[in-house]
Amino acid sequence: MSEASMTRPARFTLVMAVGVALASAGAALAQGAPGGPREVGVMAVARDQVPVTVTLPGRAVAYEQAAITPKVGGEVTEVAYEPGTKVTAGTVLFRLEDETLAAELDANLAAVESAEVAIQSAQSTVDRYQRLEGSAVSRVDLENAQVALASARANLIGAEAQRNLTELALERTVIRSPIDGVVDIAQVSVGDIVSAGPQTELTTVTQLDPIHVDVAESRARILRNLARVDEGTLQRVTGPTAELILETGRVYEHGGYPVSGGLQVSPTTGTVPARFRFANPDRLILPGQFVRVDLQIGMVDGVLVPQRATSRSADGTLTAFIVRDGRADEIGLTEVGTSRNAWIVTEGIAEGDLLILDGLDNLRDGAEVVHVPVTIDDEGVVRDVEVAGAAQPGPPETDQAAAPAAAEPAPAQPARTPSEAPATEPPAAPDRPTQLATDGPTPAAVIVARPPVRTN
Numbered sequence: 001m002s003e004a005s006m007t008r009p010a011r012f013t014l015v016m017a018v019g020v021a022l023a024s025a026g027a028a029l030a031q032g033a034p035g036g037p038r039e040v041g042v043m044a045v046a047r048d049q050v051p052v053t054v055t056l057p058g059r060a061v062a063y064e065q066a067a068i069t070p071k072v073g074g075e076v077t078e079v080a081y082e083p084g085t086k087v088t089a090g091t092v093l094f095r096l097e098d099e100t101l102a103a104e105l106d107a108n109l110a111a112v113e114s115a116e117v118a119i120q121s122a123q124s125t126v127d128r129y130q131r132l133e134g135s136a137v138s139r140v141d142l143e144n145a146q147v148a149l150a151s152a153r154a155n156l157i158g159a160e161a162q163r164n165l166t167e168l169a170l171e172r173t174v175i176r177s178p179i180d181g182v183v184d185i186a187q188v189s190v191g192d193i194v195s196a197g198p199q200t201e202l203t204t205v206t207q208l209d210p211i212h213v214d215v216a217e218s219r220a221r222i223l224r225n226l227a228r229v230d231e232g233t234l235q236r237v238t239g240p241t242a243e244l245i246l247e248t249g250r251v252y253e254h255g256g257y258p259v260s261g262g263l264q265v266s267p268t269t270g271t272v273p274a275r276f277r278f279a280n281p282d283r284l285i286l287p288g289q290f291v292r293v294d295l296q297i298g299m300v301d302g303v304l305v306p307q308r309a310t311s312r313s314a315d316g317t318l319t320a321f322i323v324r325d326g327r328a329d330e331i332g333l334t335e336v337g338t339s340r341n342a343w344i345v346t347e348g349i350a351e352g353d354l355l356i357l358d359g360l361d362n363l364r365d366g367a368e369v370v371h372v373p374v375t376i377d378d379e380g381v382v383r384d385v386e387v388a389g390a391a392q393p394g395p396p397e398t399d400q401a402a403a404p405a406a407a408e409p410a411p412a413q414p415a416r417t418p419s420e421a422p423a424t425e426p427p428a429a430p431d432r433p434t435q436l437a438t439d440g441p442t443p444a445a446v447i448v449a450r451p452p453v454r455t456n
Contacts, residue, residue: 038367041358041374041382042323045303047351050344052234052297052337055245058215061275062287064179064207068093071172073195074100076188083185087177087205094175094186094202096194101170108163115156122149181207182283206287211280212259213244215293216271225297233336233346234298242276244285245292254279256293297337303349304342305333306376309357318343321356321363323371328356330365341380358382 074096081093126149129142177183184204194200228234240255255278262273276293278285285291310320310333318333334347349355356363358374373385 036368037326037370038328038363039359040321040323040328040356040363040369040371041384042354042371043306043357043374043376045305045349045351045353045355047301047303049235049299050302050304050339051237052300052344053294053339054217054221054297054337056215056217056293056295058213058244058276058291058293060285060287060289060291061212061214062206062208063210063212063277064181065287066178066181066205067198068175068177068202068205069198069200070094070096070175070194070202071196072096072101072169074098074173074193076190076192076194079186079188079190081183081186083183083203085183086181087183088180089177091177092174093177093183093205094188096173096175098170098173101166101173105163105166105170108159108166111159112156112163115152115159118152119149119156122152125149175202177205179205179207181205208283208286209280210277211285211287213242213256213276213278213285213291213293215274215276215295216266216269217274217295219265219270219272222272229298234300236298237296241296242278243294243296244278245294246284247290252278252284252291300336300344300346302336302344302346303351304339305335305345305349305355306342306357306380307338308341308376308380308382309355309360310343318345320349321360321365322349323354323356323369326368326370328363328365328367328369340378 076094077097078095079093080095081087081091087093122145125145126142129137129145133139133142182205184206186203188194188202194202225234229236240257242256242258244252244254244256246252256276259275259277261275265272305320310318313319313332318335319330320333321328321330323329331348333343333345333349335343335345337344354371356369356371357376359369363369374382375385376382
């Protein structure tokens with residue numbers, strides 16, 4: 001039949017047939033050719049005491065911080081420090097003009113001496129009147145003299161108090177740091193006139209080592225964790241329980257300890273504030289800086305399952321694939337939290353199970369597979385195991401029955417990237433097909449020997 005004579009229904013039928021054939025071929029390539037096992041990367045899981053952590057946003061707060069304000073007014077005559085330097089309590093930071101107060105102190109000293117002389121005179125009068133009482137001096141005169149002596153003594157106390165105040169004000173013209181810490185940039189310069197009071201802030205001194213980080217934790221989660229501790233499924237931990245993650249993603253090298261917990265739940269967020277203390281010898285954390293805090297809640301007996309190896313079913317169940325009897329077996333998992341890039345699984349997987357990490361695209365439950373060992377790093381990247389002479393996981397029993405030649409160890413081949421692979425097949429297996437065969441099973445030994453193919 002010519003193209004011109006082909007009817008529209010016939011052309012539509014042909015196009016549909018081609019589309020179905022292509023889809024079937026794609027599914028066959030993704031799942032593996034008929035009779036040919038699919039290659040997957042696996043990792044044997046282990047059960048251990050796993051830390052349970054939660055990540056919370058936090059803000060750095062100074063361990064101690066003092067605003068430096070003048071207690072007396074006057075002209076700034078010296079800024080006696082370099083900004084950013086570390087100072088100790090008592091270090092001189094500023095000097096104010098002191099001539100006026102020095103002159104006032106001299107006047108106060110003169111007033112004290114005058115009051116002391118007045119007391120001596122009043123005392124002499126009282127002593128004389130007491131000797132002459134009843135003869136030349138009346139009782140009234142003696143009482144008046146005693147009142148004058150008491151007044152002179154009161155004047156001396158007032159003069160001394162004024163002198164002390166002036167001396168204190170004179171000392172305060174030299175402004176010192178009240179705490180150990182790092183001093184900030186000065187807000188005034190020499191020649192400025194400042195007045196006494198908290199409204200005039202000259203600079204600040206901040207103690208940066210150690211430093212505090214404040215977070216807010218859900219009260220409901222705290223109660224759930226306490227219940228798990230009572231049940232015995234969660235063990236408490238000692239030592240540093242918090243880890244900082246900086247804005248750049250870097251993990252801070254110093255662990256944190258809890259300082260105090262809040263005593264009131266926020267009515268809007270349902271959270272409770274908590275404070276942690278971190279060493280900060282390099283001043284890497286500054287007050288007001290936003291960080292993330294990995295808070296270790298406790299330890300639980302479980303298995304770490306990388307998140308990239310799992311998925312969620314339609315009902316929300318966490319699932320993964322393991323290799324069992326040469327086939328991919330989909331299992332359901334029970335998780336109680338996360339640790340970095342892995343789920344903490346308590347049920348559904350056993351120690352030693354071969355968890356499928358690589359080759360998960362379009363993988364179906366029950367699919368025939370052959371496995372190669374892989375590892376996963378902290379960033380979730382799967383890599384081949386390249387240790388020379390390392391024991392490889394044995395092929396499943398069904399593969400051994402199909403290919404007895406698999407018992408013979410294949411000659412070691414140097415690891416190479418796909419771009420370095422030769423265009424022709426290596427002489428060790430001249431009859432190995434370059435693509436998946438469709439007329440029979442592919443020998444398992446040949447599949448294990450060739451470089452692993454990644455599907456994701």
